[in-house]
Amino acid sequence: MQYWRQNRGTQRRNISWIKILMCWTHGFSAGLFPLTVLGWPDNTADLSTFYPTSVLETGLDILFFWVARMVMMGMLLHGDVPFRKIYLHPIIRDAHGRKMSKSLGNVIDPIDVINGITLEGLQKKLEQGNLDQGELEKAKEGQKKDFPDGIPECGTDALRFALISYTSQSDKINLDIKRVHGYRQWCNKLWNAIRFAMIKLGDQYTPPATLAVHTMPPICKWILSVLSKAVGKTVSSLEAYKFSDATSSIYFWWQYQLCDVFIEAIKPYFNGSEEFESARGASRDTLWACLDTGLRLLHPFMPYITEELWQRLPQPKEACRKDSIMISEYPSAVQV
Incomplete structure (x- = not known):
């Protein structure tokens, strides 16, 4: 006990140095991550194929503590940077x-x-x-x-969508739960759109392999046109890492163009009148195409609800549909 009292200052200094060394060791060992995860120091097939990687997504607060170390260690030990681009998400x-x-x-x-x-x-x-x-x-x-x-x-999808939509706020996200819950309520809008489609399409409906656009009513041509623009805007935003712009484009199309305009406009076609028979058939096909494409477009941002709703859509006879929306082709403007 007497020895401890006389030497406790030295012990504290030693413990402090140990903590500092552990911290620095962890920082530099973490800098080896892009190499070691691919099998380095062995010259593995994964290392030669996948190094350097394409994009690192991380926070600004560890730019020096981790990212810079990975760059230095990669250049020192393998002669190249470990990734070509860095996407810094807000805090x-x-x-x-x-x-x-x-x-x-x-x-x-x-x-x-x-x-x-x-x-x-x-x-x-x-x-x-x-x-x-x-x-x-x-x-x-x-x-x-x-x-x-x-x-x-709020659910997983609403939180995910909200956080992505927040990414336009420079380097900080001031998280407002009311906004997250607003997207939770918006999910009900998606359910209602699918419910409307299931009622109007009917159990015997089979989607066509291609759409006869030239015989469609103007409202059907319009919704397909704005859908094509939304797809193009979303894809270009994703490629440019402007994720907030992508969510805005998708939300605007679903909320204000599909639900508020198109669905409301085609409701009279389904009142049983013979004069709307041709328009009714075109509206069914257009509605199905919009929902199928719209759900695939939204899927990366709201994976759970889009999977559930997509599985409820009818399948074209001549098409080999994927088992999951997750492995389905992402929409392109040419498709619609």
Whole structure:
């Protein structure tokens, strides 16, 4: 005990140096990741085929601590940079623009956004943390103000879509749960569109291999035209890493062109009148084509609901449909 009292300062210094060395060792070993994951130092087939990779997606806050080390280690040990492009995503903050921190008690668990949680549940999580009493009370007051009714269930797709749509906000995302929940409610719009289609198409409907565009009513030609433009805008935005623009293009087409205009415009065609018989058939084919293409266009942003809804669509007889929307061809403007 006496020896410990006399040498505890030295021990503390040694422990501090050990922590520093461990931190630096971890940083530089992580810099080897692009090489070691492909089998380096052996000259494997994967290394020669896939190195350098195409894109690294990461946050601005670790640009020096990790990304720069990967570049230096790759050039030193393999003679080339480990990736050609770097996409820096924004850092998520709370609705007030404050950095999410355990010490502030303003961290939002994504699982709580997906599944929903009561105010009592949020505060119970705070109590299980390491905040002192003063900071705990301050954090609880903040939660009462921001989430008086807790966090509503938003689902995985709505959270994913919201975060992608936020990427236009420079290097920070001020996450507003109300916006996420708004996309959760928008998912109901997608369900309603498919439900309308299932009723109007009927159980015996079989989609055509090609669309007879020249005999269609003007409204059908219009929706296919704007769909083609939406596809082109989405694809070009994805290629340019402008993900927020892609979500805006898809949302605008689904919400304001398909649901608000086209579906409302074709409803009179299905009232049983003989004068609309030709338009009714063209509207069915156009509606199916729009939903099939629109769901595939939306799939990377909302994978779960689009898979569920796409599986409900009728399949063309002459087409070999994929088992999942995930492995189906992504739309191109030429297709529609």
